[in-house]
Amino acid sequence: xxxxxxxxxxxxxxxxxxxxxxxxxxxxxxxxxxxxxxxxxxxxxxxxxxxxxxxxxxxxxxxxxxxxxxxxxxxxxxxxxxxxxxxxxxxxxxxxxxxxxxxxxxxxxxxxxxxxxxxxxxxxxxxxxxxxxxxxxxxxxxxxxxxxxxxxxxxxxxxxxxxxxxxxxxxxxxxxxxxxxxxxxxxxxxxxxxxxxxxxxxxxxxxxxxxxxxxxxxxxxxxxxxxxxxxxxxxxxxxxxxxxxxxxxxxxxxxxxxxxxxxxxxxxxxxxxxxxxxxxxxxxxxxxxxxxxxxxxxxxxxxxxxxxxxxxxxxxxx
Numbered sequence: 001x002x003x004x005x006x007x008x009x010x011x012x013x014x015x016x017x018x019x020x021x022x023x024x025x026x027x028x029x030x031x032x033x034x035x036x037x038x039x040x041x042x043x044x045x046x047x048x049x050x051x052x053x054x055x056x057x058x059x060x061x062x063x064x065x066x067x068x069x070x071x072x073x074x075x076x077x078x079x080x081x082x083x084x085x086x087x088x089x090x091x092x093x094x095x096x097x098x099x100x101x102x103x104x105x106x107x108x109x110x111x112x113x114x115x116x117x118x119x120x121x122x123x124x125x126x127x128x129x130x131x132x133x134x135x136x137x138x139x140x141x142x143x144x145x146x147x148x149x150x151x152x153x154x155x156x157x158x159x160x161x162x163x164x165x166x167x168x169x170x171x172x173x174x175x176x177x178x179x180x181x182x183x184x185x186x187x188x189x190x191x192x193x194x195x196x197x198x199x200x201x202x203x204x205x206x207x208x209x210x211x212x213x214x215x216x217x218x219x220x221x222x223x224x225x226x227x228x229x230x231x232x233x234x235x236x237x238x239x240x241x242x243x244x245x246x247x248x249x250x251x252x253x254x255x256x257x258x259x260x261x262x263x264x265x266x267x268x269x270x271x272x273x274x275x276x277x278x279x280x281x282x283x284x285x286x287x288x289x290x291x292x293x294x295x296x297x298x299x300x301x302x303x304x305x306x307x308x309x310x311x312x313x314x315x316x317x318x
Contacts, residue, residue, distance in 0.1 A: 160191035214266035224315035227273035252284035
C-alpha cells in the first residue's frame with residue numbers, strides 16, 4: 001500500500017526533527033560518577049586534613065544563574081566542605097576548608113575503688129586517775145584514814161571508830177570554788193556508837209563572836225593544815241562570858257591562830273578555817289558546862305586521847 005504525505009505532513013515532520021535535534025544539543029551531558037568523595041574518605045584515613053591558613057581569603061565565585069550555566073544553585077551550609085573539587089558546569093573549583101581534628105585527651109577508665117573499710121576509732125591511752133581513797137557513799141561507815149571526795153582534807157580514825165558522810169550546808173549564791181557535791185560533813189562515832197566529833201570540808205558560811213575571858217587548857221599546832229589566816233591549832237579551852245545566864249563554855253576543836261589568845265580581851269572561840277576549797281571545821285562533842293574538876297579528870301581518859309589524836313591528824317592537800 002502506498003502512503004502519500006501531504007505537504008503539511010512533511011513540514012510537521014521536519015519541524016519535529018529539528019526541535020528534537022535542538023533539545024539534544026542544549027541538554028548537558030550526563031555527568032560521570034565522581035570518585036572524589038571516595039578518594040577524600042580514603043585520604044582522611046591516611047592523614048589528617050590541614051586547616052586553611054586563617055590569613056587566606058577564599059575567592060568569591062562570580063555570581064551566575066541557572067539560566068546562564070544550566071547548573072543547580074548551590075547554597076552555603078554550616079557543615080564543613082569535603083576535601084576535593086566540586087564539579088561545576090563552568091569548571092570553577094572552590095578550595096575546601098576542613099577544620100583540624102580536635103585532639104580529645106584519652107582518659108583511661110578509672111580503676112575500681114577498693115571496698116570501703118570501716119575506720120576504727122583511734123584509741124588514745126589515758127592514764128587512770130586514782131583517787132586518794134575509794135569513793136564512799138553518803139551514810140556508809142568509814143574506818144581507818146578518810147579523804148573527802150575532792151581530795152583536799154584527810155584525817156585518821158582511831159581503831160574501832162567510824163565516820164558517816166552526809167551533805168553539808170551549802171550556800172548556792174556564795175562564791176565557792178568547789179560545789180555542793182564537795183560540801184560534805186563527816187560525823188565521827190566511837191566504838192560504842194556515840195557521836196564524838198564532826199568534821200566538814202568545802203562549806204560556806206560566816207562567823208560572829210563576842211568578848212570572853214579565855215583559858216587555854218591544852219593545844220597543839222597542826223603541821224599540815226594551814227588556812228588563809230596561817231597555821232591551825234588543836235585547842236581545848238574554857239571561855240568565861242560576861243552573861244549570868246551563860247557564864248562558862250568548854251570547847252574542843254581545831255581553830256585558827258586568831259583564837260589562840262588568853263585573857264579578857266579574847267573573842268569567843270569557833271572552828272572556822274578558810275581553806276582553798278572552802279570553809280573547814282573540826283569540833284569535838286564535849287560537855288560545854290563541865291566544871292574545872294571534871295574537865296581535868298576527863299583530859300586523862302582514853303576517849304580524850306583518841307579525840308586529840310583524831311583532830312591533830314587533820315591535813316590539807318592542794
